Amino acid sequence: GAVVSQHPSWVICKSGTSVKIECRSLDFQATTMFWYRQFPKQSLMLMATSNEGSKATYEQGVEKDKFLINHASLTLSTLTVTSAHPEDSSFYICSARDSRGLEETQYFGPGTRLLVL
Amino acid sequence: AQSVAQPEDQVNVAEGNPLTVKCTYSVSGNPYLFWYVQYPNRGLQFLLKYITGDNLVKGSYGFEAEFNKSQTSFHLKKPSALVSDSALYFCAVRDWNYGQNFVFGPGTRLSVLP
Numbered sequence: 001g002a003v004v005s006q007h008p009s010w011v012i013c014k015s016g017t018s019v020k021i022e023c024r025s026l027d028f029q030a031t032t033m034f035w036y037r038q039f040p041k042q043s044l045m046l047m048a049t050s051n052e053g054s055k056a057t058y059e060q061g062v063e064k065d066k067f068l069i070n071h072a073s074l075t076l077s078t079l080t081v082t083s084a085h086p087e088d089s090s091f092y093i094c095s096a097r098d099s100r101g102l103e104e105t106q107y108f109g110p111g112t113r114l115l116v117l
Numbered sequence: 118a119q120s121v122a123q124p125e126d127q128v129n130v131a132e133g134n135p136l137t138v139k140c141t142y143s144v145s146g147n148p149y150l151f152w153y154v155q156y157p158n159r160g161l162q163f164l165l166k167y168i169t170g171d172n173l174v175k176g177s178y179g180f181e182a183e184f185n186k187s188q189t190s191f192h193l194k195k196p197s198a199l200v201s202d203s204a205l206y207f208c209a210v211r212d213w214n215y216g217q218n219f220v221f222g223p224g225t226r227l228s229v230l231p
Contacts, residue, residue, distance in 0.1 A: 006160075034218070043207060043221045044161075093160050095219075106219065108153070110160040 003027060004096045006109035013084055014117055021079045021112045023094030029074035030096035038091040050077045084116040119144040119212045121222035129228045130198045138193040138225045140208030149211040150191040152182055154204045198229045
């Protein structure tokens with residue numbers, strides 16, 4: 001089946017620095033990708049929807065200047081956490097929608113664990 | 118608005134016994150229902166989905182789920198649990214009338230005891 005990769009799988013950074021997370025669809029083109037955030041022992045919360053060639057759509061309460069999303073190609077979306085703080089520490093999961101076929105299957109990446117010190 | 122409830126935070130079952138992880142949903146239109154499993158520090162793995170057709174859906178690793186429209190439920194089941202089934206299970210719904218986005222339940226942690 002389709003595969004979605006994320007890089008890095010984990011990252012530790014100092015408070016105030018910026019961190020970029022990449023999400024790639026490996027064997028299909030994804031016009032739409034999604035970024036989720038998961039706190040320990042909690043469910044996935046949609047942060048934003050990323051559309052290739054256009055601005056991302058952010059969910060209510062998500063700071064777009066804090067979480068910069070770039071979907072520059074049909075196989076790559078990036079999430080940059082700017083000026084990271086300890087409260088940004090979380091598990092970030094991306095998802096890519098495969099629009100081939102009728103059901104528009106959505107595949108999830110393995111996640112990136114961010115720890116901000 | 119759409120929502121998903123998983124009434125049990127934790128389910129414990131002995132290896133070899135049948136397991137059930139419960140899910141109920143609320144959508145305005147026709148529900149597209151999914152089950153995903155998450156192992157520690159990993160992303161979500163697809164188990165099965167209901168789009169239309171038979172109410173009993175068979176998925177990966179011997180799991181199945183039954184769609185019950187009258188009870189708005191989509192419980193996940195397996196006849197004989199394995200220790201390796203221990204993980205976090207998420208029920209999710211996509212409402213085609215709501216931007217096609219997933220809404221996830223809070224998750225249920227399944228522990229299969231040897």
